[in-house]
Amino acid sequence: MKILPPVSIEARRLLPSRWDLLAALLVLGFLVIFADSSRLLVQPLSKVTGQELDLNPALLPGYAVRTALRMLIAMGVSLAFTFTYATWAAKNPRAGQLLVPLLDILQSVPILGFLSVTAVWFMSLTPGRVFGAELAAVFAIFTSQAWNMAFSFYQSLRTVPEDLEEAGRMLGLSPWARFWRIETPFALPPLIWNMMVSMSGGWFFVTLSEAISVGKTTIALPGIGSYIAVAISHQNLTAILWAILAMLVVILIYDQLLFRPLVAWADRFRVGDEQVDDPPQSWVLTMVRRSRLIDSLSAPFHRLMRWSYWVQRPAFGARAARPDRSGLMADVIWYAVLTAGAAGGLARLGLYPCQLFLGRTAARGGAGLPDHAAGGGADRARQPDLDARGHLCRPAPPPDPYRSACGAVLRRLPRQHPVSGGVGDRGLVAEPEICCR
Numbered sequence: 503m504k505i506l507p508p509v510s511i512e513a514r515r516l517l518p519s520r521w522d523l524l525a526a527l528l529v530l531g532f533l534v535i536f537a538d539s540s541r542l543l544v545q546p547l548s549k550v551t552g553q554e555l556d557l558n559p560a561l562l563p564g565y566a567v568r569t570a571l572r573m574l575i576a577m578g579v580s581l582a583f584t585f586t587y588a589t590w591a592a593k594n595p596r597a598g599q600l601l602v603p604l605l606d607i608l609q610s611v612p613i614l615g616f617l618s619v620t621a622v623w624f625m626s627l628t629p630g631r632v633f634g635a636e637l638a639a640v641f642a643i644f645t646s647q648a649w650n651m652a653f654s655f656y657q658s659l660r661t662v663p664e665d666l667e668e669a670g671r672m673l674g675l676s677p678w679a680r681f682w683r684i685e686t687p688f689a690l691p692p693l694i695w696n697m698m699v700s701m702s703g704g705w706f707f708v709t710l711s712e713a714i715s716v717g718k719t720t721i722a723l724p725g726i727g728s729y730i731a732v733a734i735s736h737q738n739l740t741a742i743l744w745a746i747l748a749m750l751v752v753i754l755i756y757d758q759l760l761f762r763p764l765v766a767w768a769d770r771f772r773v774g775d776e777q778v779d780d781p782p783q784s785w786v787l788t789m790v791r792r793s794r795l796i797d798s799l800s801a802p803f804h805r806l807m808r809w810s811y812w813v814q815r816p817a818f819g820a821r822a823a824r825p826d827r828s829g830l831m832a833d834v835i836w837y838a839v840l841t842a843g844a845a846g847g848l849a850r851l852g853l854y855p856c857q858l859f860l861g862r863t864a865a866r867g868g869a870g871l872p873d874h875a876a877g878g879g880a881d882r883a884r885q886p887d888l889d890a891r892g893h894l895c896r897p898a899p900p901p902d903p904y905r906s907a908c909g910a911v912l913r914r915l916p917r918q919h920p921v922s923g924g925v926g927d928r929g930l931v932a933e934p935e936i937c938c939r
Contacts, residue, residue, distance in 0.1 A: 576643035592659035609649035642711035647700035658689030
């Protein structure tokens with residue numbers, strides 16, 4: 503006999519709880535703020551030259567929101583970079599021999615080195631629009647966050663306990679499932695702490711990322727960094743103190759809404775026997791766990807991840823003992839990329855002397871080239887001629903003995919006998935109808 507719950511309990515399930523209302527408020531608020539901040543992306547670049555940036559403290563909340571969104575987007579890009587670059591370096595030893603030193607070199611490059619090289623390229627993607635400058639600012643913040651996170655995740659993947667890997671193989675998990683069910687949870691606690699450090703380090707470069715100088719053009723994107731740059735240029739100490747206060751508020755909001763819930767959630771993945779007397783708590787994590795709205799929004803993602811675990815059938819027994827061929831495929835891809843890169847580099851290196859030689863011979867008017875390359879024969883008669891200064895001459899007329907003799911006499915005339923047509927390189931008169939040759 504089935505026992506039905508009381509009507510009061512069943513009706514309570516249909517009504518939204520206070521956690522649902524709080525989750526709806528946070529989600530809708532984030533969408534509204536993101537949509538309002540995105541309107542600036544399609545505006546002309548002349549709107550953000552820094553001349554219209556107002557130091558009124560009442561505008562600081564809007565500037566703080568834009569800066570927080572840029573740092574949040576840069577953090578998402580840094581996570582994507584970490585899960586791809588660091589995983590490739592950790593899973594493929596041959597690739598790691600190149601990727602890890604390259605990551606160390608990238609970490610040592612100052613942020614201005616990246617910004618000076620990439621700012622023009624990002625702005626050329628959307629000429630005359632603010633979106634290109636926003637991409638340059640996000641990339642500058644990304645360079646201050648990604649390297650530390652990639653090193654942390656790489657080191658964690660290299661130190662996964664062997665008993666956990668063996669348990670995953672005994673359970674028949676595929677390499678993809680082992681990565682998300684064993685290796686990533688093991689690496690999450692140190693990765694989250696490094697995310698906090700990277701976000702803190704990004705604040706040091708906010709001014710450089712939002713106030714961009716390209717040639718004689720200065721771009722000041724609305725944000726706390728540009729606000730501080732303008733306040734420093736006007737020597738306004740009060741505005742600088744207001745900006746510091748806004749930064750503290752943004753840091754507290756990030757701590758409550760992002761990092762504290764992540765730290766409390768990742769505490770379950772700690773490996774060790776020691777017990778924590780005071781485990782971390784977060785009201786946002788409690789809201790996520792108890793809100794039916796969050797469950798409904800995250801259900802498609804959970805179903806997709808569970809489906810991806812079964813794309814490759816579980817392996818047990820002798821089938822599980824077979825060597826993993828994913829490493830072989832990664833080696834093939836790696837050697838193909840290296841071969842393509844080396845071939846492209848050698849091709850460019852081989853073309854450089856040819857381009858240099860052709861450039862020099864073109865500046866000399868084709869001297870030193872063979873007849874077919876310099877335009878000899880019938881082709882030369884169809885090509886324009888250049889004098890010693892690189893100016894175009896009139897096309898060469900058909901051969902005429904009388905005209906050639908006159909030209910030879912005219913070229914020997916002294917300078918005081920002017921002839922309309924100009925003066926040659928040695929101060930002698932040149933006939934305009936005779937080619938420079």
